[in-house]
Amino acid sequence: MSAVDRSFSDILQSIVRNVQEIVRSEVRLAKIEIREEAVKAKSASLFLGTGAVIAIFAILFLLLTIIYALALVIPIWAAALIVAGVRRFKQIHATPERTVESVKENLVWAKQHTK
Numbered sequence: 001m002s003a004v005d006r007s008f009s010d011i012l013q014s015i016v017r018n019v020q021e022i023v024r025s026e027v028r029l030a031k032i033e034i035r036e037e038a039v040k041a042k043s044a045s046l047f048l049g050t051g052a053v054i055a056i057f058a059i060l061f062l063l064l065t066i067i068y069a070l071a072l073v074i075p076i077w078a079a080a081l082i083v084a085g086v087r088r089f090k091q092i093h094a095t096p097e098r099t100v101e102s103v104k105e106n107l108v109w110a111k112q113h114t115k
Contacts, residue, residue, distance in 0.1 A: 063083055070079030 067076065067079045067083050070082060074082075
């Protein structure tokens with residue numbers, strides 16, 4: 001059948017089939033790309049999780065090393081208390097950072113609006 005012999009409906013059906021096939025191919029491609037990205041993300045998150053666990057163990061061993069080093073000059077229970085106390089003090093913030101920032105912003109705003 002030549003192009004001249006085809007009816008308008010045949011040509012339209014052919015176009016619709018071609019568009020459907022293009023859409024299906026694009027959906028398949030998108031699925032493959034998403035699957036590949038998921039595999040990459042899984043691999044990266046596995047490495048990140050492993051690194052986090054190793055970092056936690058490293059910190060714990062460092063603290064134990066400090067305790068044993070202090071135990072050479074003081075009793076081990078006192079060394080453990082000192083290390084635990086220092087860790088607690090590091091968690092305390094000397095200045096409330098959010099409050100300081102808020103006050104600074106309010107002062108800047110007040111200076112701008114009083115001129």
